[in-house]
Amino acid sequence: MAKTGNRADNGETVNEATERRTTNIGRRAVLTGGAVAAAIAAAAALSAAGAAAQPMHDQGAAREFAGKSVFITGGARGIGLATAKVFAAAGADIALFDVATPNLAHVQYPLASDQDLELARSTVEALGVRCLSFKGDVRDYDAQRRAMETVAERFGSLDVVVVNAGISQIGRMEEFSSEEISTVFEINVSGAVKTTQAAVSIMQPQNSGRIVYISSALGRMGNELFPVYTSTKWALIGIAKSAALSYGRSNILCNVVAPGLADTPLANNPVVLGRMMPNVENPTFQMVSEMLEPGNPIPVGHVEPEDVAHAVKFFASEGTSKVTGEVFDVSYGSLARSIA
Ligand SMILES: NC(=O)c1ccc[n+]([C@@H]2O[C@H](COP(=O)([O-])OP(=O)(O)OC[C@H]3O[C@@H](n4cnc5c(N)ncnc54)[C@H](O)[C@@H]3O)[C@@H](O)[C@H]2O)c1
Numbered sequence: 573m574a575k576t577g578n579r580a581d582n583g584e585t586v587n588e589a590t591e592r593r594t595t596n597i598g599r600r601a602v603l604t605g606g607a608v609a610a611a612i613a614a615a616a617a618l619s620a621a622g623a624a625a626q627p628m629h630d631q632g633a634a635r636e637f638a639g640k641s642v643f644i645t646g647g648a649r650g651i652g653l654a655t656a657k658v659f660a661a662a663g664a665d666i667a668l669f670d671v672a673t674p675n676l677a678h679v680q681y682p683l684a685s686d687q688d689l690e691l692a693r694s695t696v697e698a699l700g701v702r703c704l705s706f707k708g709d710v711r712d713y714d715a716q717r718r719a720m721e722t723v724a725e726r727f728g729s730l731d732v733v734v735v736n737a738g739i740s741q742i743g744r745m746e747e748f749s750s751e752e753i754s755t756v757f758e759i760n761v762s763g764a765v766k767t768t769q770a771a772v773s774i775m776q777p778q779n780s781g782r783i784v785y786i787s788s789a790l791g792r793m794g795n796e797l798f799p800v801y802t803s804t805k806w807a808l809i810g811i812a813k814s815a816a817l818s819y820g821r822s823n824i825l826c827n828v829v830a831p832g833l834a835d836t837p838l839a840n841n842p843v844v845l846g847r848m849m850p851n852v853e854n855p856t857f858q859m860v861s862e863m864l865e866p867g868n869p870i871p872v873g874h875v876e877p878e879d880v881a882h883a884v885k886f887f888a889s890e891g892t893s894k895v896t897g898e899v900f901d902v903s904y905g906s907l908a909r910s911i912a
Pocket of ligand 1: 645646647648649650651652669670671672673683684685708709710711736737738739740759763786787788789830831832833834835836837838839
């Protein structure tokens with residue numbers, strides 16, 4: 573089990589210094605919408621006074637999440653980081669919680685590193701919002717609870733939790749060791765339950781919150797090459813629907829985004845690519861995407877992490893304030909042939 577919590581202090585110390593430099597309202601106001609790319613490049617040169625003098629135009633819908641906080645497990649890279657950037661561009665303060673341990677026992681490929689987590693934090697901050705980073709494992713309830721308490725104290729509330737951290741595991745059913753089976757269930761399933769428990773312990777007293785779970789298209793079907801992973805992603809939908817029933821009267825809405833193949837290190841790594849195209853030497857992610865594409869109703873074989881991020885934001889927005897217990901597929905129509 574990875575160490576937990578001990579990077580929160582470091583992260584906050586760095587953040588405190590950065591917060592003083594970055595949290596003036598004027599600067600946040602200009603770092604929105606189409607201005608984001610240009611603003612990142614110019615950010616280092618902006619003085620506080622200069623930023624405050626920037627025009628306040630171009631806010632509108634892009635500021636939808638100003639004053640809100642978003643806590644993302646597995647936020648150091650991939651879908652988690654893309655989600656952080658989409659919410660930050662809409663004005664939200666962000667917290668990234670990630671195990672940041674490349675060689676986690678019984679995981680087939682490297683997870684994010686400390687450097688990934690630090691880079692993610694500074695990338696989000698460059699969008700003009702506050703960002704806290706926490707090194708911790710979703711298998712640890714206490715670490716998540718402490719991190720979420722810190723977020724609520726520092727940002728004023730815990731508004732959105734994205735239950736995103738997860739690992740993939742490829743192979744035929746009979747190949748997995750007991751430790752591998754336990755690890756994928758402990759992270760993807762028990763971890764998601766513990767994230768939910770920590771989130772509702774803070775959201776219930778607030779009487780508000782949104783929880784968005786990242787399942788998978790493989791959480792809607794069987795798959796010979798991902799038999800255990802698939803079952804963990806089915807389980808996630810059960811957790812989300814049960815949470816929707818349990819916490820609806822506390823004004824906490826719980827929904828699921830189910831992505832198809834996404835271009836992140838979880839899928840784009842030699843172990844997964846090699847097993848998906850066993851007869852090809854050094855297969856690439858693009859080859860796998862092109863292999864899958866003809867079976868889909870639209871000519872697309874994978875999604876980008878940002879495609880998933882926008883669906884997550886949808887479930888956190890005002891427009892879905894009467895939606896809970898639902899699943900939104902972001903999978904290029906691959907599920908159009910499934911039963912409802
Ligand atoms: N990439 C895909 O094709 C795809 C498709 C469908 C669903 N998903 C799901 O999307 C989610 C995000 O995956 P991704 O594709 O961005 O992968 P990724 O590997 O790029 O990112 C996952 C992040 O989670 C972190 N993490 C892993 N175990 C953790 C733990 N125990 N505690 C805390 N953090 C942990 C990793 O360090 C990493 O930063 C996962 O739940 C995954 O199952 C991915």
